[in-house]
Amino acid sequence: MVELSAALLFVLAISASFFAAWTIGAGSSGSTPFAPAVGANAITTLRAAFIVGLLGFAGAVLQGAAVTETVGAGLVEGVTLSPLASAIALTIAATYIAAGVFAGYPIATAFAITGSVVGVGLAIGGEPAWDTYAEIGLYWSVTPVAVAPPAYVVTKLLRGEAVSEKLVVTVLGASVGLVVANMEFLFLGPPGEQASFAAVVAARLPGSSLFGVATTTAAVAAGTAWLVARALDRDRVGAQRRFLLVLGALVAFTAGGGKVGLAVGPLLPLAEGAFPVGAIILVLVFGGIGILLGSWMAAPRMIKALSQDYSELGPRRSIAVLIPSFIFAQIGIFFGIPMSFNQIFIGAMAGVGYAVGGDTVSERKLVLTAVAWIGSLVFGLVVGYLLQTVAISLVELA
Template structure:
């Protein structure tokens, strides 16, 4: 017996969590990372779905703790989600995401999960976590402007004939290397904690100023990545661009796993406390759910994102993926649930407008924004209403 319900109800909550992981893998984390690369003909749809599943699994295990904790414990105060509440929240969000997958519209997964969890939490008698909501809303609102704006500026720079690609692309790779040097991984930190390459360097060199070590390690990583890509571009510029594009897609796929697994596992987390199951084991289970979703359902959404929103070439794809990686890692660092559909679609649109809006579907953009807003409101309403009804029936 677990608090708040029977073992059977708890098992249903676990099944609902796996279903949610599948839906996320098929939709958000499984489709968005490689969509720009597929749009640029750098990789096939089926191969992208296969690779993104493996990288998403790795990201879930190595970076999934922060967002999982936030979704499970920080969206509602003074109450712990019961098995029934977790089931209602997860099924509500998963059904909405699955509808988006089969309809070909990328529903914002973070919107649906957050709305559903807050809805059932308030119905359960919890208090709003206003401080956390401010962080979440601030990031959600900033994503289209930051991601789209950076993608637009990057794409414009790459299209400028006065800026040699042999210089611009390696410099952009250097920016990615600098970010990567400061990304935290579980394998680099002590037990139960994560650490970055710069953090490891600072620990290994205690006699030097921490700031100096951080800056030096960041610059070293940026320089190394930039030089490697510059060398690759010398032999075959087109192949070098493709390699960079695929590497970016891989980094975004990894980041998606680290962020999105928390949306599937977060509501389940309070129910696991009595069993003392290691978090890494829970993350592995969620990552396998993402993997299965990516392999079975992602190709449809990859096609939708890579072809329906904007006709992407290698330059605009690179411009879209760089801010996507940066925003994703920011969300993982602060433990904020964020929609990868919102991140990638905003970046794709921004890079598309750099070419005068060529290939950008205005109708598709409008329907997508309405779907995002509608999914948040609908998930909250259904979560609150369905749980209230179920609670009355079980009383």
């Protein structure tokens, strides 16, 4: 009977994890990245959904390890999540996220899942991981405020006449290349570790590793700038659309890497117990498949809806939203911080809105959204703690 109960809990945890991954793919991770390109008629809705699913899967497998490890083992100290605790945390979070997706409300996935994991972890006797909370809290607090000014500046530059559009877009392309050169991927580093393209190349160059990384980064940034400038010379409108496609691809990839850990992080301790070798790869592939299917099955409807908003923004303002969003999301992945793409995108959209006059920005709605996000964190924490405590009591009575 005990073995049967443990097996049922394991199945429940896996099912809830997969459902959470599916909702991530169906939500902002599967729809927002390519909505600007669809709005600019650079790609069709169905093709965008197909590509974003593949890129989300690739990002999950190649860049999802850091956030997965934080969610799975870094939020509570001194304990390992049991099958029961994992099942409760994932069921709470998946239900909450699904309610937001089907209601059409931007739920902050990172807040809901982080809260539920911390809640069940504390209930089984874990200690708060204060250092991790400080890092996460700083990132969550700073990101929506810090992402708005770059979006504002880029919008002003692209709309103004003081600096040529070609120069602005070329510099933006160079900044994207700089970040891409330093994105860390699982299979570039030693077994179980991540490394960036710049670091791998630097290891093969003479001199210090810091100089090698700087040189490689500069070369990639310069090469990207040259390609963008050349494309703009040939066809300015076509180059803008292709730039949007590239940005959408990078954001979709980043979304997979940044959010898969929210769905599969609580599964990691269980997978490590069952598969001591290769557990991280196993859960990342599992979560990536969930994101892939969510994107293919549900994202087209949301892409179509969002593309109407982005078509009103136009290619220039869409670029101003996507570039800082991509950069700040990659910062979160680098530090292994659970992130909310809704939070990042809304901050960038607010910056763009203020740049064009501020009439489209509802400060009241921004405040209410922030309160809802904080509420989702508290909800997950309290409900997770209470349900886990009740479950422990029931097990003891049985």
